[in-house]
Amino acid sequence: MVAETPVTASASNARVQTEPTPPFVEVQDLSIHYGGKKILSGVSFDIYENEIFGIIGPANSGKTSFLRALNRMDMFTPGMNVTGTIKIDGHDIQRWKNVYALRRRIGVVFPLPxxxxxxxxxxxxxxxxxxxxxxxxxxxxxxxxxxxxxxxxxxxxxxxxxxxxxxxxxxxxxxxxxxxxxxxPDLLLLDEFSIAVDPVTTMRIEDVLKELKHEITIVLVTNLVQQTRRLSDRTAFLLSGELVEVGETAELFEGKVRDQRTLGYLEGRFG
Ligand SMILES: Nc1ncnc2c1ncn2[C@@H]1O[C@H](COP(=O)(O)OP(=O)(O)OP(=O)(O)O)[C@@H](O)[C@H]1O
Ligand SMILES: [Mg+2]
Incomplete structure (x- = not known):
């Protein structure tokens, strides 16, 4: 029998107050290859429960591929090879025995209906x-x-x-x-959901997402930097398979960037 360590009420209360919320999604050193070609290079970041996490970047930066890895679509995509770790709710999704059960916890919306x-x-x-x-x-x-x-x-x-x-x-x-x-689902993945939607409907859907984030965690891939500005709590900037930076969206748009390439992209100087 394992000896129990006594925990005083005050000690356990203190722990409740100080323990930070663990990330809902933990991405660690994630790389993606198609055939021999590397298209995502060892990226690491966390996504927290009930946030809208934006992912921006020019075409071919690996945004959709990242969503595929998150949804275990690599299992159904010939030639796609994922290394590194993705944990959802503390569980390594590569080791999840029932991939269908995992995918039921994840809703996906593609660019075209x-x-x-x-x-x-x-x-x-x-x-x-x-x-x-x-x-x-x-x-x-x-x-x-x-x-x-x-x-x-x-x-x-x-x-x-x-x-x-x-x-x-x-x-x-x-x-x-x-x-x-x-x-x-616990997690909703949106891949450029508004590409074929008129501006008024886009705004209606954006309002829907702002409400939904109180109940679920949302990953929003978008080519529209103003959309991530309106919706995302934090934003990751991917460029040619590299994670340039992740930051609070408001701060990035105030120019508080760690990498000048982020500012260049947000200001429309390339991409
Ligand atoms: N099934 C596949 N087989 C081989 N290469 C692929 C496959 N899917 C994507 N790629 C390649 O991986 C790279 C990244 O593609 P991905 O779709 O992830 O980019 P993206 O950032 O979503 O781009 P976009 O903004 O155009 O949607 C591209 O060069 C693409 O051609
Ligand atoms: Mg894409």
């Missing part, structure tokens, strides 16, 4: 059904909740049975977000 050839309702109900939820009343609640969280419910509540692909582009992208939320 990926509409399934299904009704609006079934687009959102699909994953919960696959997870074993069969009762219509339960599915109704999930579908309404996800569409509401994606700011789409009011617009589609009378046409839940029509094809998702008949919605406008901006509505389809919000439908994609509703679907990404349908399994109650």
């Amino acid at each position: 990926v509409g399934l050839p299904l009704s609006v309702y079934d687009n959102v109900a699909l994953a919960p059904r696959l997870a074993g939820i069969k009762r219509r009343s339960e599915l109704d609640i999930i579908v309404e909740r996800c569409l509401t969280r994606a700011a789409l419910w009011e617009e589609v509540k009378d046409r839940l049975d029509s094809l998702g692909s008949l919605l406008s582009g901006g509505q389809q992208q919000r439908l994609t977000i509703a679907r990404a939320l349908s399994q109650d």
